[in-house]
Amino acid sequence: MEAILQVKGLRKFYGKLEALQGIDFEVRKGEIFALIGPNGAGKTTTLRVIATLLSPSDGEVRFNGFDLKKNPEKFRERISYLPEEAGAYRNLKGLDYLKFMARFYANSRQEVETFIQRAVSIADLGERIKEKIGTYSKGMVRKLLLGRALMTSPQLAILDEPTSGLDVINALEVREIIKKFAAGGLSVLLSSHNMLEIEFLSHRVALINKGQILDAGSPEELKAKYQASNLEEVFRRALR
Amino acid sequence: MKKFTNLLAKEIRELITFQLLISLVFMVILFYFIGQMAKSEVKRAMRKQKIAVLNFDSSPFSQELIQNLRAGNFEPVPLQAENKEDAIEQTNNSKMNLLLVIPEGFGQGIENLELKPLETYTYLRSLTLMANRNAAVFNAVLRVINNYLSNDYLAKKIPDLDPNKIKNPIKSRNFVLVKERMAEGSAEQITGFITSQSMFVPIILMMIIIYSSQMVISAIAMEKQNKTLETLLTVPIRRTSIVTAKMLGSAVVGLISAIIYMVGFRYYMAGFIGDVSAAIKSSNLGEIIKSLGLSLSPNQYLILGLSLFLAILCGLAMATILGVLAEDYRSAQSLIMPLVFLVLIPYFLSFFADFNSMSVPAKLLVYLIPFSHPFLASQNLLLGNYGSVLGGIAYMLVFFAVLIVVAARIFSTDKVLTMKLRFRRKQVVL
Numbered sequence: 001m002e003a004i005l006q007v008k009g010l011r012k013f014y015g016k017l018e019a020l021q022g023i024d025f026e027v028r029k030g031e032i033f034a035l036i037g038p039n040g041a042g043k044t045t046t047l048r049v050i051a052t053l054l055s056p057s058d059g060e061v062r063f064n065g066f067d068l069k070k071n072p073e074k075f076r077e078r079i080s081y082l083p084e085e086a087g088a089y090r091n092l093k094g095l096d097y098l099k100f101m102a103r104f105y106a107n108s109r110q111e112v113e114t115f116i117q118r119a120v121s122i123a124d125l126g127e128r129i130k131e132k133i134g135t136y137s138k139g140m141v142r143k144l145l146l147g148r149a150l151m152t153s154p155q156l157a158i159l160d161e162p163t164s165g166l167d168v169i170n171a172l173e174v175r176e177i178i179k180k181f182a183a184g185g186l187s188v189l190l191s192s193h194n195m196l197e198i199e200f201l202s203h204r205v206a207l208i209n210k211g212q213i214l215d216a217g218s219p220e221e222l223k224a225k226y227q228a229s230n231l232e233e234v235f236r237r238a239l240r
Numbered sequence: 241m242k243k244f245t246n247l248l249a250k251e252i253r254e255l256i257t258f259q260l261l262i263s264l265v266f267m268v269i270l271f272y273f274i275g276q277m278a279k280s281e282v283k284r285a286m287r288k289q290k291i292a293v294l295n296f297d298s299s300p301f302s303q304e305l306i307q308n309l310r311a312g313n314f315e316p317v318p319l320q321a322e323n324k325e326d327a328i329e330q331t332n333n334s335k336m337n338l339l340l341v342i343p344e345g346f347g348q349g350i351e352n353l354e355l356k357p358l359e360t361y362t363y364l365r366s367l368t369l370m371a372n373r374n375a376a377v378f379n380a381v382l383r384v385i386n387n388y389l390s391n392d393y394l395a396k397k398i399p400d401l402d403p404n405k406i407k408n409p410i411k412s413r414n415f416v417l418v419k420e421r422m423a424e425g426s427a428e429q430i431t432g433f434i435t436s437q438s439m440f441v442p443i444i445l446m447m448i449i450i451y452s453s454q455m456v457i458s459a460i461a462m463e464k465q466n467k468t469l470e471t472l473l474t475v476p477i478r479r480t481s482i483v484t485a486k487m488l489g490s491a492v493v494g495l496i497s498a499i500i501y502m503v504g505f506r507y508y509m510a511g512f513i514g515d516v517s518a519a520i521k522s523s524n525l526g527e528i529i530k531s532l533g534l535s536l537s538p539n540q541y542l543i544l545g546l547s548l549f550l551a552i553l554c555g556l557a558m559a560t561i562l563g564v565l566a567e568d569y570r571s572a573q574s575l576i577m578p579l580v581f582l583v584l585i586p587y588f589l590s591f592f593a594d595f596n597s598m599s600v601p602a603k604l605l606v607y608l609i610p611f612s613h614p615f616l617a618s619q620n621l622l623l624g625n626y627g628s629v630l631g632g633i634a635y636m637l638v639f640f641a642v643l644i645v646v647a648a649r650i651f652s653t654d655k656v657l658t659m660k661l662r663f664r665r666k667q668v669v670l
Contacts, residue, residue, distance in 0.1 A: 052473075104246065
């Protein structure tokens, strides 16, 4: 399968702290690729670099042939990023927020409407979509933001802990949405602490710890390699 | 451009909250009521005031004095009392504030030049500015009577001589010069009028800069606190557009807020100082000011507007940089303080100090603050010092350009997310 994102030797320093110590992986077209690891492993930093929020200290990130350092705007046009614990403008109504975000990507009014319809369908907030975001629950905000992230059908959706802080029902709905969109040809790069979630969602997984990739492969490959029954065990054994 | 207007519209919509509108309306209503109260107090003080009079003298002089009090807007109320103590008590019981005691032989004393002093007793029933007005007016009436009596006395003694020539042997005519123009008038009167006319300029400027800066600093801090900045920074729009939209949005809302604020403030001030245009109509001050060229022409207003606008932009650019340093909304409120001080320094100096008489280092320090220039611009324009005004504009332009480059640079790098000014230990999310 064709790789749309290639990360080679990615390093990132925060002052003297080396958060990423030369990371390599690739994301293929139509696959869900997950980064799993403990807190402080470097997952968010990796996603932030690819989302053009942080500049890499060293290494290469290429998306559809474009180099991140030279063409960050090409990345922004084609990717969509959902940060962990992201918020939305509390004074805007849900629908107005979607319209505001859609206008950055759409080339016509019709396209704006198409994006909004798609987001409304993903968020599935009913009539509440017409109310101010400040009145939403955390789960509703997350679904709205997921709708926003996926409404433009980006070539790559970067989702940082997409079900973070959600209850079981909302988390299940969000997972279903992600799976459905990937089935439509969308590539997804996500991170999570939740290994069961990753196992359910991902085609391939990279185990990350202390800024390094320990191993990568499909959940089945990794479980077979480490003779483990689930990804939690895989991770524990990979750390040894 | 569409993306920019989309962002600008969002910024303005985010800033114009229900709370902001409520606070602005409340402020206007509050100022209006305070102004109205002050106005009614002033009116009350200007009404005919009662003055209790205990007259132990029956000469024509004392009668004339009482008549003159009527001309001075007093209503003399004769008291029937045996002594001063009773008169004081009666004055208090009848809620009058002023008592005049004319001693026995007052008129005779004037004729013989053996003066017997009048006594006045003033009740201080409140400590407001208007409370003491009666006594001041009374003293003014006495001054007029004194002048009249002394003129009368001198005219009787030296019939062929104008008494004023003896009392005021030195006459003066005052002229004021501004550049090459000259007019007869008092410099004190003219500067007093100009100050009263331009006192709103520094207040407006201070309000707009502080309002807009607070908005931009809060807007950035709120984006950080609500975790919306990260999303915004990944959408396909130039980072400079994000910075500019935030600044422009805040400037627009700040300007509207300041105008509304000033409408309220005008009501408030009108209560105290009254209608200035009515005052100028009643004197020849307007003619003097016109002949001295001390009124701004449309072009000068344009230059003043440009100076004000650049000062606002400088404030917004500084606030943008400070906003990046803020961790959340609360810390943003503390970070605005340095900027507020930079505005307050020239603001207070414009009221209390003369920039021209300052020492060179102090002057340099004041000129380095970009906000000083519009504070100085109106008087420099009136006095024809275009060099200072245009120099200030050029300085603010350079200052703004440098700040905007710094702000855009910060927004284009990791610093927009990693730069923080805090006293706790720095944490990095990996």
